[in-house]
Every structure is written in C-alpha cells, then in structure tokens.
Amino acid sequence: MKLYDMVKAPNPRRVRIFLAEKGIEVERVEVDIPGGANLADDYLAVNPRGLVPTLVLDDGTRIDESIAICRYIEALHPEPNLFGLKPLEVARVEQWQRRCEFEGLFNIAAAFRNTAAPFANRTMPGTSPAFGQNADLAERGRVMTGRFFDALEARLSESRFLAGDRFTVADITGMVSVDFAKWVQLRVPESHANVQRWYGEVAGRPSARA
Amino acid sequence: MKLYDMVKAPNPRRVRIFLAEKGIEVERVEVDIPGGANLADDYLAVNPRGLVPTLVLDDGTRIDESIAICRYIEALHPEPNLFGLKPLEVARVEQWQRRCEFEGLFNIAAAFRNTAAPFANRTMPGTSPAFGQNADLAERGRVMTGRFFDALEARLSESRFLAGDRFTVADITGMVSVDFAKWVQLRVPESHANVQRWYGEVAGRPSARA
Structure with missing residues (x-):
C-alpha cells in the first residue's frame, strides 16, 4: 500500500x-x-x-x-476498534465523526480558502472550477466554527470522548478540526473547560504526532 | 422506535x-x-x-x-447488507456514499437554500444563525451539481451500481440527490446514458416510494 x-x-x-x-x-x-x-x-x-x-x-x-x-x-485490521462495536456505539461514532466534519472541518475550510492568498482563485479543492474568494462565505465559516466549539463543549461536558468512554475516529476528526481552526486564528475559548480537558488527552496520544 | x-x-x-x-x-x-x-x-x-x-x-x-x-x-438488522461486506466493498460504499453527499446533496442544498423564497433568511438549516441568501453560493452549487452528474456518469459507465455490482446505501444517497436537484430545475442530461440506466433501476425499486 x-x-x-x-x-x-x-x-x-x-x-x-x-x-x-x-x-x-x-x-x-x-x-x-x-x-x-x-x-x-x-x-x-x-x-x-x-x-x-x-x-x-x-x-x-x-x-x-x-x-x-x-x-x-x-x-x-479490526483492533483496536475505532468505528464502534455495539449498534448504539456505531451510531454515536458515525454521528460525531460526521458532526465534526460538517460543523467543524467544512466551516473552517470555508473560512480558510476564502481568505488565504494562495487560494485566491481556487476556493474549491482539487480540479474544481476556479471560483473566486467570497468574504461572506469566509465570515459564515468563522461564525459556524465558534458554534462548533460550543457543540463540542456541550457534548464533552457529558462524555469523556466524543462517542462515549473511549477514543474513536470521531475524536480524530474533532482534534484535527480544532488544530485546523488555528489556521484561521480561531481557538477554543479557555472557558470551554471540557474541550480543553479532552483536547489535552487526545493531543497527548502518540498518534497525534503522526 | x-x-x-x-x-x-x-x-x-x-x-x-x-x-x-x-x-x-x-x-x-x-x-x-x-x-x-x-x-x-x-x-x-x-x-x-x-x-x-x-x-x-x-x-x-x-x-x-x-x-x-x-x-x-x-x-x-444486518440483512440485506447495505454498507458493504468485504474490506474493499466497505470502502467503495463509504467513498460513493460520501461523494454523493459532498458533490451532490450539499451543492444542491446550497443552490436551493440560497434562492428559494421561504429560506430567504435561513440559508443554513435548523437553529443556525440567520445568514442571508448569497447568489454566488447558489451559482457555485449549480455548477458543481453539473459536475456531480458527470462524476456519476463516469462511475456508472464502469459499474452497475455506485459501489459495485449490487445496490447499497451509496445508491440511496445518489438517487435522492438526483431527485433533490429537480428542486432547482437541474436534471441529469439525457446524454448521460449510464446515469439514466442506473436511475431507472434504483428509482424502480419499491423502496424508492418510501
């Protein structure tokens, strides 16, 4: 491979x-x-x-x-399992993996690609047509990223990891989103204590440096 | 439930x-x-x-x-399987389910919500902030939907269904996307013979009327 x-x-x-x-x-x-x-x-x-x-x-x-x-x-390679085992866990992993993409990654990407100079004429990735940057879209992305941080805080106030009591692929997408947000100078507020606690734990895993 | x-x-x-x-x-x-x-x-x-x-x-x-x-x-309820069985089939189902969302559903939603009168002040779904409509975003969505139809044609020229030789959840998202595009007056070109053949087959299943 x-x-x-x-x-x-x-x-x-x-x-x-x-x-x-x-x-x-x-x-x-x-x-x-x-x-x-x-x-x-x-x-x-x-x-x-x-x-x-x-x-x-x-x-x-x-x-x-x-x-x-x-x-x-x-x-x-089923072990260690990262997509869930029992039906409800499978659903929780999928739900939070996708929420971190749709509410996190996608909004941050919109904020980034609609402002960063190297992407001035390629706001959509790869071979997509050369759409120009749109300030309104960048601003929506920034606002929605703030709401994503709030959603993480609400979830992590009731759960150690995003999908439950153990690390899964949902946490990977969540952590990568939090790091990607720094590209547009957006950071999880210090007051979001549960996200800070969770981020410290997931970013401290050896895999985070991969 | x-x-x-x-x-x-x-x-x-x-x-x-x-x-x-x-x-x-x-x-x-x-x-x-x-x-x-x-x-x-x-x-x-x-x-x-x-x-x-x-x-x-x-x-x-x-x-x-x-x-x-x-x-x-x-x-x-594992039967009939709709998310794939062997590793490569699991990957193909996920890949095409997601491409139909990212390249189909999401672009069509952008075209629809940024033009339809009832959504004038709620272009983002649910409890999201009241962002106004953006004509540029609607137009991007329309252009990208055309490219999505082209991607379907390319895939279905080499495969009976999106993920391979049998019906899966990828076909569900694909068919629903093609139908959703009609809300913004976008239709798969008649010249896309493989999409037409596939659509006839999947839309002819009893489940399509659910």
Whole structure:
C-alpha cells in the first residue's frame, strides 16, 4: 500500500493518525498542494480529482476519500476498534465523526480558502472550477466554527470522548478540526473547560504526532 | 422506535428508503419545516439543532444524523447488507456514499437554500444563525451539481451500481440527490446514458416510494 499524503493538510492527517492508532506503517508520498503538484498530470493519473489523501493498493486499486480509507483499514485490521462495536456505539461514532466534519472541518475550510492568498482563485479543492474568494462565505465559516466549539463543549461536558468512554475516529476528526481552526486564528475559548480537558488527552496520544 | 420525519425533505427520505430496504416499519412523526415546526420548543426538546430526521429509541435515546441512523439500523438488522461486506466493498460504499453527499446533496442544498423564497433568511438549516441568501453560493452549487452528474456518469459507465455490482446505501444517497436537484430545475442530461440506466433501476425499486 502507498499513501499519497500532504503532511500539513487536515484530511491526510486524519488517515495518518488512524494508521498510527492501528500500529500500521505505510509508504508515503508527499504531494505539494501549495506548489500545485496535485494538479500535475502524474498525480491526476493517481487521483483525477486532484485531492489528497489517496491510498493505492498493491494491485493498483485506489481509494481516494479519507474516511473510506479508514474504514478499509478498520475492516482489514479490526483492533483496536475505532468505528464502534455495539449498534448504539456505531451510531454515536458515525454521528460525531460526521458532526465534526460538517460543523467543524467544512466551516473552517470555508473560512480558510476564502481568505488565504494562495487560494485566491481556487476556493474549491482539487480540479474544481476556479471560483473566486467570497468574504461572506469566509465570515459564515468563522461564525459556524465558534458554534462548533460550543457543540463540542456541550457534548464533552457529558462524555469523556466524543462517542462515549473511549477514543474513536470521531475524536480524530474533532482534534484535527480544532488544530485546523488555528489556521484561521480561531481557538477554543479557555472557558470551554471540557474541550480543553479532552483536547489535552487526545493531543497527548502518540498518534497525534503522526 | 419513532422517526421524526419530513416527507418531502431529502435526508429523512434516505432513512425511509433504508428502512424499506430492510423491511422495517417505524412509527413516523411529520415535522413541518416550511411552517417552522422544527424550531418550536417541543421539537427542539427532541433535537436541539432543529434538524430532521431524528430517531428516538424506546428508552428515549436520540440519534439525530441520517447516516448514523442508517448504521444503527444496519447493526441491528444486518440483512440485506447495505454498507458493504468485504474490506474493499466497505470502502467503495463509504467513498460513493460520501461523494454523493459532498458533490451532490450539499451543492444542491446550497443552490436551493440560497434562492428559494421561504429560506430567504435561513440559508443554513435548523437553529443556525440567520445568514442571508448569497447568489454566488447558489451559482457555485449549480455548477458543481453539473459536475456531480458527470462524476456519476463516469462511475456508472464502469459499474452497475455506485459501489459495485449490487445496490447499497451509496445508491440511496445518489438517487435522492438526483431527485433533490429537480428542486432547482437541474436534471441529469439525457446524454448521460449510464446515469439514466442506473436511475431507472434504483428509482424502480419499491423502496424508492418510501
């Protein structure tokens, strides 16, 4: 297996943390997105959408979506379980993994790509059309990210981890979102004591440095 | 179990089709979103975000995210399988379920909520802040929906269903997206013969009327 990766980007980082939690090492190829390498012909032959990460299996099969890659790894290597075991836990993991994406990652990405200079003419990722930056969209993203932090605080005031009493892929997406928010100078308020407690715990795991 | 539902809305429809494929009947409560019932106190007590669907279990536990509900049902009732069995199939289902959401449903929702009169001051769903409509965002959504149709055509030119040779939850999200696009007068081009063939097959299943 080979993972097309970009060390700084949030989505490949989710996959690297997931692999580290499983104790799996995979060959990695860095794709220089700021330099435009994701839109060069040789990478478009790997991933026609120009996105990272992409996992390429030994027979050439490609899986080019972050959580699909994680589910593939989970199916091959069930331990330690990261997507839930009993029906209600499976639902809680899915619910919070997705809420962290929709309310966290996506809003932060909107705030970032609609303001950062290198993305002036590519606010949508990969081979998407060259839509220009939209200040209104950036501002919505910032407001919604603040609400995401509030949602995390409410959840973590009743639960040690996002999906319950143990670490799962939902915590990976949650932590990566909190770190990604720093790219647009948004930080979890100190007053959100439960998020601070949880973040300290998840960011302290060795996998967080993957 | 009780499902808080809205017959016309795309996300609850995904859950109803999923339940129909499993042969499961669940008590349903219609929530009148255009009339604002999702923002009334009694519904906010069920779902503080003011979103549908919500599944409430007999002990009062709530699952308030569409695909989390589907995964809960799948875990309780594994047959017929709709999320994949072998590792690569699990990955393909996840990949295409998510692509249909991110490239289909989300873009269509942006086009719809940023133009439809009843949503003039609530372009974000549920209890989100009252962001106004943004014509640029609606136009991006329309352009990206056209590209989504192209992605479906490319995939379905090589595969009978989205995830492979059998019907899965990816096809549910795909079909619901194609139907939702009609709300903004966008239709799969007649020239997209493989999408037409696939749509005829999936929309012809009894579950499509759920």
